[in-house]
Amino acid sequence: MASKIQYQYQEGGLVASEPNKYVEANLKSDELVVNLGPQHPSTHGVLRLEVLTDNEIIKDVIPHIGYLHRCFEKHAEALPYNQIIPYVDRMDYVAAINNEHAYALGVEKMLGISEQIPKRVEYIRVLVAELNRLASHFVAVGTYAMDIGAFTPFFWMMRDREHIQRLLEWVSGARMLYNYIWIGGLFYDLPIGFEDRCTEFVKYLKPKLKELETLVTDNKIFINRTANVGVLPLDLAINYGVTGPMLRASGLKFDLRKVDAYSVYPEIDFNIPIGSGQMGTTGDCWDRTFVRVREIHESVSIIEQCLVKLQNEHKRTRDFDPQEIVPKKIRPKAQDLYIRAENPKGELGFYFRADGRSDMPFRCKARSCCFSNLSVIADISRGSMIADLIAILGSIDIVLGEVDR
């Protein structure tokens, strides 16, 4: 069966399945359509950009997405709530725990058990979510530096991310797709000795972050490549539904961890870094990277505070069971609910409709932050050079798994 050739090549088949918006016959003189991707490392996955150029200047960018569409929403309609979690992992696969956290918050709210979740469970959730946020920002900054020509930061970031992955592997058994946060609890308590190992990691990481700043954000070449490039004004960002570090880089102090104050974030002290145009204009590519680097520092501080709480007030006890209130049967009352949470890349939302009669959602819509953030690319790259397009695309920090779902 497997040796059977399935795909039938047809002349013009690709054109029929994903036609370009700009047809050669309608182009003006000097105009040229350049195709970028889908198989190109700088597109961070399988994204195809149809670029209309006039010499070196970009006139329009048409993203073609959907190469990684896996029908998450259709699958979700045929699965019980708890079995959807592994699918949620695979949306933004570099920040899987953050996805799980948002999803679990939503279902718990529908069941009305949000208040009963033990504090220790919530602190562990925030701890692992922030570790995952670090990993996601490491990938974002590392690959971004590589996109615009610096190779070292990528290795350094991957080296530090490896520590996080090993920590999370110790916690959950998986390196990237964890299925660790369950509805109403956790898969398992933290392993014994985790808090100490994590404290050690934070101690190791702090000087490395200083190195990162010297190497990337304070680097003259990096500043020249990114300052004043791809400027996203605040009003345009809001109008496009752009969220996360991109919105904050445009100068708005807007973080759902503060605004919605979900989980135990209100008990934790942290700042919201915003872009202010230090090296050029507010909302340029440098600001976006700068905000991510500052957020790494904030996440480290959140992790430290969680570790203190987990070693003192909410210490591990012999009778603590993280699955104590995990419901045996998840059947929410008939209702609609929209939940959103701050992912490393922006606002991840879920729109649920429960019909009250089944264990499966009637509808589960995922509002993807990368999807909305990517939609702004045409507006911020018009008029820049082709080389800058790579810089702009990298600064948006997309994961195609979440764009396409």
Next chain:
Amino acid sequence: MAEFDTNQIVELIKSTFGEAAVIDVVEASNPTVVEIAIDQSLSIFEFLHKDERLYFDMLSCITGIDNGPEVGTMEVIYNLYSIPFEQSVAIKLKVFREQPEVPSLVSIWRAADWMERETYDLFGINFKDHPDLRRILLPADWEGYPLRKDYKHQDKYRGMTVAHEDLLNKEDQPEGRE
């Protein structure tokens, strides 16, 4: 911190557009879902966006819902958020499954562009006056709208069997687990 609640939004819409503009208010949902009349919807959305007392500057999410062939309706739900007032609301439009059509909001929120394309792609709901209504996630020559409840996928796509090999011999989709 919110300076108004959903009741006030409903009152404002009613006083500006008449009692008939608001069809239903679903309090049991979170945030409250307000169903509005489709013929006035575009001006109501403009009002929600522009009015200084409301200022819903962000369109967070557009959700399409198919209620199935028995009920015969589809819904489009818009999650709006007002950043200065920290207030959210969901607006619902209800259409019949035959030739579903709602006005496009791209002229108000450009975020609607891709979200409406996605809803069109997966539900076949037509967004009137959308500048560029093409399929976005699926290939342009895909048949049918997958998120409709009565969707049956095509057998072959460019010579490839669409169903997974394990499912080929079974008569229908896997049984739903209750």
